Amino acid sequence: TAVTVLADWLLPRVLDGESAALAIGLWAENSPEWIIADLALWHCSERHRGSIAAVPLPGFFSAGQLAHVQRSTAMRWLLLAEDCDSSLPVVASWATPIAGLRLARLADPTDAVAPSWAADTVKISFTSGTSGQPKGVCLPAALLDEVIGALARRIQSGLSLQTLAPHLNLLPLSTLLENLAGVGVPLLLGRPVIALPGAALGLQGSSGLDPAQLLQALHQHQPGSLILLPQLLQVLVQMRLQGLPLPESLRFLAVGGGVTSAQLLAQAEKLGLPVYQGYGLSECASVVSLNAPAANRCGSVGQPLDHVQVRVVDGRIEVRTAVPTHYLGDAPGAGPQWLDTGDLGEFDAAGFLHVSGRAKHLLISSFGRNIAPEWVESELALCPAVAQAIVIGDARPWCAALIVPRPGQAEALPAQLAELNARLPDYARIQQFRLVRPFSPADGTLTDNGRLRRDVIAAREAAQINDIYASTTHAQEAPMSFFQRLQAETARERDYLLASPLIRRCLDGDSFTLEEYIAFLSQAYHHVRHTVPLLMAAGSRLPPEQERYREAIAEYIEEEIGHQEWILNDIRACGADAEQVRHSQPAFATELMVSYAYDGISRGNPMCFFGMVFVLEGTSINLATAAAQIIQQRLGLPDRAFSYLRSHGSLDIKHMQFFEKLMDSVQSADDQAAIIHAARRFYVLYANIFRDIGVSARLQEAA
Known part of the structure; x- marks a missing residue:
């Protein structure tokens, strides 16, 4: 295998003339090469017990932190990706048998300390902690094996592995949690692992995030499991609250790395996210406790795994592992000892652990x-x-x-x-x-x-x-804005739209045909060609005191003129007859939605039309860009077949920002009620267009 090939290649080179223990750094973005290198170093360490320890280096460590790691480990060798530059001084480097990976010889640090770690150490995990220089935790192979095995047993409970899709690494693989739970556990369970650079997932640097790109990556790769920090879980919850669908392949979302709000967890659960909170620390080789499908209590961090003992003394959590760890430079412990984690917590009657925070942060x-x-x-x-x-x-x-x-x-x-x-x-x-x-x-x-x-x-x-x-002035309280009310009070109808089988099949990467895409574009043409006439009708019926909304409608008209022609161009790029679509009749569901819009404007409150704007533009933001990429990849269509979806995905983001401010200026209770009522109806009417397309396609297949 690639692991043994790399290990066999490494050993004679790094051990040549060496008598002391060796620390070998690993510096690369998330990738299959990172995993191969990490497993090869573990293999080397087990073949030469006590001679080699792997040191995964976080990509966001500063030059000073990296220099500290090198000094404290006397690290002279570094495995790094071809496209990565290290601030550590490189004397020479060689290509390895693994494409994209090279071995570098580092200059000896002048103030290096003699390396000191237990003979069974295979990995040194550096954590920056909350103050001071990074601290290295020396991790023995036996404990890492115990953690991986205990996690695998816990995750298996109540989960069918046969139907579980691959695990996608979101956190850096240099993080011990992702390294063990996101690589070791899936491999032990026989599940594939997807390792991609952060940029491919919308993760920028150490804390930047592009939610749209993350969502696109999730739909593209259809993972079964993820490991999330609380911030990432919050992003997924916000996506669902905004009506963005997540892949149905997701079966296990582990969350850890910090205290997570019980309300956020409950919210995620209510939205159907399979979230399981856990707890751990590097000194215990990461995970100590974890919720799982067979035993899950929202708000807790689960029951302790079967390889550890956990107790609470005077409100502080203490943990004991059968195989002890130690800090780099400290003497290994004589045997299992209780570790004061510094965390505050308690057990409930069912044995679930609850963590409230850090004692020193109180x-x-x-x-x-x-x-x-x-x-x-x-x-x-x-x-x-x-x-x-x-x-x-x-x-x-x-x-x-x-x-x-x-x-x-x-x-x-x-x-x-x-x-x-x-x-x-x-x-x-x-x-x-x-x-x-x-x-x-x-x-x-x-x-x-x-x-x-x-x-x-x-x-x-x-x-x-x-x-x-x-200052002596406290924060002033303010009520929920109307736009927030509009989002909250139409959530059920929005979910009805997003549950449409055609939308689900498209975004989940299931069967989706060219005929269905052309049918979607055809119905889009039949309602988009009414957008400007509807805007004009609404503007003409607004009273003089609502002039600002007439001005907004005029801006919309200027933006929307001619968009139906974009759709016809897309239809031509798909190889279909655009002129036939132009002169055809709309489907019943499309005609019903357009008729409802005209009727509401003419017989009711013309402000109701903003409910239609909210539904159509909000749906474009949530779905258009991701759907365009998925459809293009599946059907192999040219870029010119997606001008409507792609332009509306970006254009409607600007429209919605303008729309939010416009809606928050609506003060009349009657106008607000008309907009909310119309939005609810338009979500259902628009959903029925998609449902009608799906039914028609199935009837054609049956015929």
Whole structure:
């Protein structure tokens, strides 16, 4: 195999003339080559017990952190990808038998310490922790095997492996959690692993994320399992709340790496996401406890795995493994010992572990109330406008937050914080907040697994914090905006649309024919050609006091003129007769939707037309771009066959941003009710167009 080929090639080169233990670094983006290199190093270590230890290097480590790792391990060898540049000093390098992977000889650090680790160590996992230089945890092979085996047994309970799709690595493979649970466990269970660079998944750098690209990648690769940080789970939940469908292949979403809000977990469960929270730490070789299909309690981190013992002493969680670990440079322990994790928690009556936060992070207000900031931060993460947040308030009269907003959503924060505060006890409410620049491992404000480095952030934002508590004004509460109401009160009907079999088959990569795509375009033509006439009709019926909405309609008309011709061009690119479509009659479902729109404008409140705008443009944003790529890959059509879908996917994002502000200006209760009522009806009417296409296609196949 590639693993043994690489191991056989490596051993004579790295052991030549060496007598001391060797640390060999691994530096690459997520890829099959990373996995091969990691397994080869493990193979080398087991063949030469105590001689070789693999050191996975996080790609977001700074040059100073990498230099510290090299000094503390006396690392002189580095396996790295051809397209990766290391800040470590390379003396020479060689191509390996594995394409895209090379071996580099590093310059000896002048202040290196003599390496010291137990003879059974196969891997040294460096974690940046919450302060100071990265610390290396020496991990023995026996413990890693126990963790992988225990995880496999837990995951198997209540889950059919025969139907489980591949695991997709989202976290860096240099992270111990993804390394063991995202590679070791699937391989033990005989499941495939998909390893892709972060850029291919919409993951940019250490903390950037492109949700649209992530969704596209999920639909393209159809994974069965993922490992998520709480921030990634929040993104998936927001996708579902916005009506974005996730692949039905997803069967097991493990979440860990920080305290996750019980409400977020419950929300995910309600939305049908198979989420299972776990808990672990590097000092115990990652996972200690995990929920699973056969035993899952929302809000807990599961029951302990069968290879560890866990107890709670004075509110603090302690863990003991049969095979001990130790920090690099420390003497190995004499045997199994209880490790004080520093985490606060408790067991419930059924043996499920609940974690509330870190003991050393506990905030004690000037009124003597104890507050775990992780708990409030996990609630803050539920706010759609919050990308990152840290809660402060130690020795202060009330809590405040430093918030990194999502792009373009800062204005929504006061209203969302008001909703959050209504759920929190008075002593934990966020009374003030300030906007700050993003937190990242690159600037030392986050650890390698995404945890906040509170002291570093407090130092960086000292001026902001002083300004917060110099003010005596608390955060003002604000009601939910009308646009938020519109989203919330049409959720059931939106789900009806997204559950349409044709949409599901398309986005899940199942059977989808050219005839169905042409049928979709044909019906799109028959309702899009009415967009401008409908806009004109609505504008003509608006009273003078609603002139601002007439102006908005005029802008829409200017944007929408001629879009039906784009669709006919797409039909021609598919090889179909566009002129026949132009002169044909719409399907019954399409005619019904268009007729309802004209009727609502002429007999009812013309503002109802904005309900149709909300449905059609919101659906374009959610589905168009991803659907275009999936259909093109499946049918092999040229780019010119997707001008309607692709242009509307991007164009309607701008429209929807404008639309949100426009809707939030609607003050009349009658107008708001008309828009919500119409949106509900249009979701169902639009869904029936897709359902009619699917039924017609099946009838044609049967004939």
